[in-house]
Structures are given as structure tokens and as C-alpha cells.
Amino acid sequence: MSVAGVAWARKLTDGRLRGGKLVLIDSSVNVMNSQLTGTDLRHLSRALELAECGRGRVSPNPLVGAVVVRDGEVVGEGWHAELGGLHAERAALADCERRGEGPAGATMYVTLEPCAHTGRTPPCTEAILEAGISRVVIASDDPSEKAAGRGPGILRDGGVEVEMASGEQATAARLLNQPFRKHARTGLPLVTLKLAMSLDGRTTTASGDSPWISSERSRELVHRWRAESDAIAVGIGTVLADDPLLTARIPNARQPIRVVFDRSARLPHDSQLMRTLDQAPVLVVVSPQADASTLRDAGAKVIVADGIPAALSELGRREITSLFLEGGRTLAAAFADAGEIDEARVFVAPVLLGGSRRIEPLDPGADDTLIETRFREW
Ligand SMILES: NC(=O)c1ccc[n+]([C@@H]2O[C@H](COP(=O)([O-])OP(=O)(O)OC[C@H]3O[C@@H](n4cnc5c(N)ncnc54)[C@H](OP(=O)(O)O)[C@@H]3O)[C@@H](O)[C@H]2O)c1
Numbered sequence: 001m002s003v004a005g006v007a008w009a010r011k012l013t014d015g016r017l018r019g020g021k022l023v024l025i026d027s028s029v030n031v032m033n034s035q036l037t038g039t040d041l042r043h044l045s046r047a048l049e050l051a052e053c054g055r056g057r058v059s060p061n062p063l064v065g066a067v068v069v070r071d072g073e074v075v076g077e078g079w080h081a082e083l084g085g086l087h088a089e090r091a092a093l094a095d096c097e098r099r100g101e102g103p104a105g106a107t108m109y110v111t112l113e114p115c116a117h118t119g120r121t122p123p124c125t126e127a128i129l130e131a132g133i134s135r136v137v138i139a140s141d142d143p144s145e146k147a148a149g150r151g152p153g154i155l156r157d158g159g160v161e162v163e164m165a166s167g168e169q170a171t172a173a174r175l176l177n178q179p180f181r182k183h184a185r186t187g188l189p190l191v192t193l194k195l196a197m198s199l200d201g202r203t204t205t206a207s208g209d210s211p212w213i214s215s216e217r218s219r220e221l222v223h224r225w226r227a228e229s230d231a232i233a234v235g236i237g238t239v240l241a242d243d244p245l246l247t248a249r250i251p252n253a254r255q256p257i258r259v260v261f262d263r264s265a266r267l268p269h270d271s272q273l274m275r276t277l278d279q280a281p282v283l284v285v286v287s288p289q290a291d292a293s294t295l296r297d298a299g300a301k302v303i304v305a306d307g308i309p310a311a312l313s314e315l316g317r318r319e320i321t322s323l324f325l326e327g328g329r330t331l332a333a334a335f336a337d338a339g340e341i342d343e344a345r346v347f348v349a350p351v352l353l354g355g356s357r358r359i360e361p362l363d364p365g366a367d368d369t370l371i372e373t374r375f376r377e378w
Helices: 003-010 038-054 088-098 124-131 150-157 167-176 178-186 216-228 236-242 293-297 308-317 329-337
Strands: 065-070 073-079 107-110 135-138 161-164 190-198 231-235 257-261 282-286 301-304 322-325 343-349 369-374
Touching: 038 065, 038 073, 038 088, 038 107, 038 135, 038 167, 065 088, 073 088, 088 107, 088 124, 124 150, 135 150, 150 161, 167 178, 178 190, 190 216, 190 329, 216 322, 216 343, 231 236, 231 329, 236 257, 236 329, 257 308, 293 301, 301 308, 322 329
Parallel strands: 107 135, 135 161, 190 322, 190 343, 231 257, 231 322, 257 282, 282 301
Antiparallel strands: 065 073, 065 107, 343 369
8 A cells, every 4th residue: 555545544533644534524623723722622632532442342432532621731641441431521530530630620532422311321411510620611512412512511611711713624524433423413324335446447357366466465454443333344256255344343342233235135045244244233224125034034134125224224323323335336336326435445456357367567576556536524
């Protein structure tokens, strides 16, 4: 992969480095950071870094980081580390206690508005008020129905000074949680298309074989993206051609659900997917006319859906907030026709595949280039 590609891959939360049209639909971005100082922005950036620590472990919850600062000193840091575990605000307050520091009168910097409802854990607003935090600086809103400004309102009513950030940190905070935000707004998962293609635009060889197109380093990155996704999807064409495993080959990774779009329920019982149900679930999307009883009996989960929007609604209902679409071309085109691709990550490999033989680059060090594009922002 090119250096530019690596930089892009590492800066997943940095909107400035992404291609595509950014459609900003959150009105909070119009608020100026007028009251926030350079120190405030630095602490918010640190909170964003901490939020990243939960990547791949908290979905369907959002990634959140928090920093507590008293008299100019950082006295607590925390992040949402696992689903059902402490929220970032409570984790940061627990860190204050561990350090023997009192948070009363401190400022809390947090990447997402604090929750005001009891979900898997009690409301963070309660913990903030009880701790005597006097100021809260928030990088992004929570568009969920049960949140949407309630937390900041409760804090203000409790006498806490509340400020919403805008600009770079606000954008980064929203980009951090695109799957969560889309799911909260629409009930659908965020769809990211991944493709690997040759310089001459082929995703397979002319003879229809399915050679590895992308480099080993690109494929390692794909395994990381799989581990960060709730589900991976392919069409039955790819399963019949390649018999893929579709797991995240990373130690201790959370395995995504493997989804096959297979209208006629043709998924072979002896496919790698069906033989590895103990490693990760397989969910087959079939049409209402298909008989999927033998797949069900063999342990696959089945969704009956007529078309992609219906399938996505059902996946969203099952709390799948991110769908990593790994192809092939037919299914990718169907998702595009349905207007259901939010982002694309395309590897362009320095080979030619259009002729009868693969043509390799002269430079043995030539590597893939990653092109990332966002088509809409949530
Ligand atoms: N380079 C890459 O990035 C990449 C990635 C993946 C695959 N590939 C290659 O692509 C080749 C397979 O491509 P492909 O296009 O045949 O496979 P595909 O896109 O994976 O699967 C196509 C099949 O999906 C099924 N499908 C289910 N719901 C659909 C819907 N709503 N709309 C459209 N199709 C739907 C259709 O079969 P039913 O009608 O029977 O359901 C269709 O024939 C393989 O050689 C594979 O190696 C390359």
C-alpha cells in the first residue's frame, strides 16, 4: 500500500483527508468555537484519541472519550471500553478517584453529549452532577431519540456550564461515530463498500478466476476493518467463486456476522462459511419465494427480504450498525442502485488483469493505493 494509503487508513477520523463530498447535515457545525480556547481544543483532541481505544468493541454503542481537567491539570481520563461497561464520563470520573483527585469544580471534555437515560448503564448526567463538575465541553451531539440534547439540558438545569464545540473537533467527533449516527437517525447500518481492482479496472481476471488482487498489507488492513464492523456482506456469486471464510484474522478480534445475499438460498452446506458457524454466525438474505429451511436447519440465520432496503432495515433492527460490503461487482452495483453506499474503500493494485495473463509492475516494491471516499455524512 502506498504511504498515502497508510496515512489515509490511519486517519479514519479525519474528515479533511477523505475524498468525496462532505454533506454536513448537523446544524451544530454552524456554531462557532468562540468561547473555546486553544487549551479546550487540545483537551477535546485528547478525548477524541481516547475514544478510539474502544474501536471494534462497543458497537452498537458509540465510541466516546472524556478528559477531566481541574485548575489546568488533567485529573482523569476515560473511554467507553466495552459494550455494557462504563461510559467514558464515568470511566474518567473513576480515573479521578484512582488518582486520588476530586473532580469538583473541574471541566469535563467529552466527545459525545452525555446520556440522560438508563440504558445498559445509569445516566452519565447523574454522575457528572454528583461529581460537582462545573463545566462540560461537548464535541458532538447524540442524534438518538432518547438523547438529542436532553443530557446537555439536564446539566444546564443543574447549574453546569455547557459548551458545544464546532470546527475540526466537532467534525472529527461526528466522523468517529458514523455507524452509530446513521443507525440512530435511520435504523439502518452504515454501508462501506470495499473493492480491490487492477489498474485497468478489473476485479477478476479476464478468464473469471479470482486471484488475490490486493497486496498482503492491504489484506491485513481489510482484516482490521472486518474486526471493526458489525457485519460483512458478499453476494452468493463471490461465495460460489471463492468459498471465502470472511472472518477477521486478528488475535482476540470480535468476529463480525457474515451476511450472504442469496435470493434462491443456494449457499452450499459444505462451504467454508457453513463449516465455521462456531467461529461467527452466518446470516443468509433470501427472497420470499426461496426455501431456506435446510440452511436454517444447518444453523444459518435467515432473513427473508425483497430487495436491499428491506434487508438493511432487518439488519438494522438486529442492531447491526455497520455493514462492510466486500463485493462482488453485481451486489455492489445493486447497493449503488438502491442508493445505499455511504463510503467506499478501494484498493488499486499496480497490475494489469484485462488480458489473458497478469502483468506485474517492473518495480518489485510497487504497492496498492487506497482511495477512500465518503458519499454522505450522518
Ligand atoms: N476484487 C474484489 O474486490 C472482489 C470482491 C468480491 C468478489 N470479487 C470477485 O467477483 C466475482 C463474483 O462477482 P459476482 O458479481 O458474480 O458476485 P456477487 O456480487 O458477490 O454476487 C452476485 C449475486 O448476488 C446475488 N444477489 C442477492 N441479492 C441481490 C440483489 N439484491 N441484487 C443483485 N444480486 C443479488 C445474485 O444471485 P441470486 O440472484 O442467486 O441471489 C447475484 O448473482 C468473484 O470472482 C470474486 O472473486 C472480487
